[in-house]
Each structure stands twice: as structure tokens, then as C-alpha cells.
Amino acid sequence: MLCLEKDRLLDACVTATDRQAEAVQALSAIAAKDNRAAFRQARAHAQQARQDAAEATLALRLHSKTHGC
Numbered sequence: 001m002l003c004l005e006k007d008r009l010l011d012a013c014v015t016a017t018d019r020q021a022e023a024v025q026a027l028s029a030i031a032a033k034d035n036r037a038a039f040r041q042a043r044a045h046a047q048q049a050r051q052d053a054a055e056a057t058l059a060l061r062l063h064s065k066t067h068g069c
């Protein structure tokens, strides 16, 4: 049976993971330049994106565990 909440959480995971990949790619591109302020900003963004992806994954796992789906 399809669980709408699991489907929603899965979509959130995919979106967060895509954003994390984009942030890491941007960080990598900026690291090649000599711009410390831009690098710090991109690094903070990448760290936040990683945190968001981890939280989305955790929410999905917790839901599946408690809902049995």
C-alpha cells in the first residue's frame, strides 16, 4: 500500500540530496579561486545542505520505522 507521507518524505530526501550535490559542486568550483569570503560562504552553504539532507534521511527512516511502511 502506498504511504503518502513516506512518498512526501522520499521526495524531500531526493530534493535535499540534489541540493547538497549542487552545493558541493559550487564549493569545489569556488575552492579553485582565491576568494576566501566566497569560499567561507559556499562552505557554510554546503554544510547546511549536508545537514538538511541528513535530517531528511532521518525523518524518512523514523517514519518508516514507526509507521511500518
Ligand SMILES: [Zn+2]
Residues within 6 Å of the ligand: 003, 004, 005, 006, 063, 064, 067, 068, 069
Ligand atoms: Zn508511512
